[in-house]
Amino acid sequence: xxxxxxxxxxxxxxxxAWIFIFSVLMQAVFLVISEWxxxxxxxxxxxxxxxxxxxxxxxxxxxxxxxxxxxxxxxLVKVSQLYRSLMILVVTVVGVAxxxxxxxxxxxxxxxxxxxIAMRPLFDKK
Numbered sequence: 001x002x003x004x005x006x007x008x009x010x011x012x013x014x015x016x017a018w019i020f021i022f023s024v025l026m027q028a029v030f031l032v033i034s035e036w037x038x039x040x041x042x043x044x045x046x047x048x049x050x051x052x053x054x055x056x057x058x059x060x061x062x063x064x065x066x067x068x069x070x071x072x073x074x075x076l077v078k079v080s081q082l083y084r085s086l087m088i089l090v091v092t093v094v095g096v097a098x099x100x101x102x103x104x105x106x107x108x109x110x111x112x113x114x115x116x117i118a119m120r121p122l123f124d125k126k
Contacts, residue, residue: 008059014053018116019048026108041088043095043105048112050091054084055113 025045030036061080065073088110095106 002064004060005063008056010062012056014120015113015116016052018030018119019051019112022112022115023024023048026105030102030105037102039100039102040105041054043101043103044097044109046091046101047106047109050088051109051113054088057084 003061009027027040028124030040057080061077068076092106092110095101096103
């Protein structure tokens with residue numbers, strides 16, 4: 001197995017940190033509106049873990065694609081995107097379907113990585 005690139009690890013840690021921050025904020029909102037219970041925590045954890053995993057797998061795919069020809073790299077990225085999207089869809093459907101997970105707490109964290117990526121220029125030191 002090829003070594004995981006330092007950039008993939010660094011960016012995954014960045015995304016994981018922001019997902020944690022946003023998750024804490026979401027938990028606080030549920031507490032403030034008096035809607036918090038264990039299902040909120042479980043739903044948040046489920047979705048947050050798979051959101052970080054999704055981002056990490058995307059990074060591995062990009063790392064792998066860099067060593068391939070253009071056509072092969074495009075195919076690899078498309079297949080990876082399909083499988084990762086299916087993974088997120090299945091996790092979300094399971095989270096919504098099972099009563100031990102809060103629906104909102106399952107759906108909202110899926111968007112946390114996009115928010116973190118959009119905020120990246122604000123914290124970039126260059």
